[in-house]
Amino acid sequence: MVLFPHAKINIGLYITKKRKDGFHDLETCFFPVPWTDVLEITPSEGEFTFSSSGLDIAGVIEDNLCYKAYELLRKDHQMPPVHIHLHKIIPMGAGLGGGSSDAAFTLMGLRDLFQLPLTNEDLQPYAAKLGSDCAFFLSNQAAFGKGKGDKLSSIEASLKGKFLVLLYPAVGISTAEAYAGVTPAKAPVDLRKAILKADWKEAISNDFEKSIFPHYPVLASLKEEMYTLGASYAAMSGSGSTIFGIFDKKIDPPARWADYTVWSGWVEKD
Numbered sequence: 001m002v003l004f005p006h007a008k009i010n011i012g013l014y015i016t017k018k019r020k021d022g023f024h025d026l027e028t029c030f031f032p033v034p035w036t037d038v039l040e041i042t043p044s045e046g047e048f049t050f051s052s053s054g055l056d057i058a059g060v061i062e063d064n065l066c067y068k069a070y071e072l073l074r075k076d077h078q079m080p081p082v083h084i085h086l087h088k089i090i091p092m093g094a095g096l097g098g099g100s101s102d103a104a105f106t107l108m109g110l111r112d113l114f115q116l117p118l119t120n121e122d123l124q125p126y127a128a129k130l131g132s133d134c135a136f137f138l139s140n141q142a143a144f145g146k147g148k149g150d151k152l153s154s155i156e157a158s159l160k161g162k163f164l165v166l167l168y169p170a171v172g173i174s175t176a177e178a179y180a181g182v183t184p185a186k187a188p189v190d191l192r193k194a195i196l197k198a199d200w201k202e203a204i205s206n207d208f209e210k211s212i213f214p215h216y217p218v219l220a221s222l223k224e225e226m227y228t229l230g231a232s233y234a235a236m237s238g239s240g241s242t243i244f245g246i247f248d249k250k251i252d253p254p255a256r257w258a259d260y261t262v263w264s265g266w267v268e269k270d
């Protein structure tokens with residue numbers, strides 16, 4: 001079975017509270033982006049095995065979220081061993097949620113491969129244990145997230161018909177460190193309402209930009225460059241360092257971005 005775990009971007013991100021469990025409460029809108037890894041799951045003999053190609057993934061196999069997803073599901077459901085091959089394309093530590101997406105798609109892939117009687121909703125508690133962002137990837141649809149990012153509700157907003165440009169400038173930012181740099185505060189807007197209006201540029205922001213941009217001024221200038229190129233909205237995704245721009249027409253990435261990882265494409269589905 002071959003699956004295509006996709007990336008996400010956050011449009012609006014407000015960190016509202018430090019929780020007793022050390023995590024933070026946030027308010028954000030997640031949007032799926034069709035930049036994908038390739039994940040193959042096949043039944044195997046003997047024991048669980050894992051291989052990867054494409055971008056190097058740090059750590060041992062036991063650290064990999066695909067392995068963790070398999071182990072977590074296996075505790076409650078009888079499953080034979082599998083071989084997982086992950087072709088890693090989505091940059092890591094980039095604010096694109098690629099690892100969480102791999103984990104969520106592993107859960108759904110195992111469920112489908114072994115016909116486990118589980119709905120996507122039944123998979124939510126497993127996803128929440130694997131990562132705060134993980135539950136979002138169980139449905140390929142824009143969602144408002146609160147709590148740790150795992151309390152989701154659907155939103156009517158969509159990027160369908162927009163041309164998206166994602167620029168990863170190879171600045172690796174640890175999510176935990178990014179959270180540590182933010183002072184939580186009440187969200188300045190009701191994001192669920194603001195996302196339905198047209199003035200995103202004036203109304204919607206990402207709290208991480210305030211603490212991250214002073215350390216990496218290149219990120220602030222890349223965001224400005226997106227606007228110069230005609231973006232209707234530009235921002236950093238999640239804890240960074242990916243900067244994205246939303247356009248009404250196709251643009252060609254400028255030659256000066258040759259050192260960066262760039263993905264661009266039309267969004268074709270809601």
Ligand SMILES: C[C@@](CO)(OP(=O)(O)O)[C@H](O)COP(=O)(O)OP(=O)(O)OC[C@H]1O[C@@H](n2ccc(N)nc2=O)[C@H](O)[C@@H]1O
Binds near residue numbers: 240
């Ligand atoms: C910031 C966001 C925004 O969508 O995305 P990324 O930029 O990582 O893609 C997410 O909240 C990232 O979610 P995820 O990447 O799943 O984080 P986790 O693995 O659960 O947690 C990594 C670390 O981030 C911090 N963390 C994460 C989520 C949260 N609500 N509060 C936190 O304080 C904790 O220090 C935790 O140990």
Ligand SMILES: Nc1ncnc2c1ncn2[C@@H]1O[C@H](COP(=O)(O)OP(=O)(O)O)[C@@H](O)[C@H]1O
Binds near residue numbers: 066094095096175
């Ligand atoms: N299957 C996986 N793919 C990517 N990263 C993984 C995976 N499993 C574990 N990780 C770890 O998770 C970290 C965060 O990766 P990722 O979710 O892609 O980024 P982000 O949190 O910025 O959205 C990586 O640095 C990596 O060490």
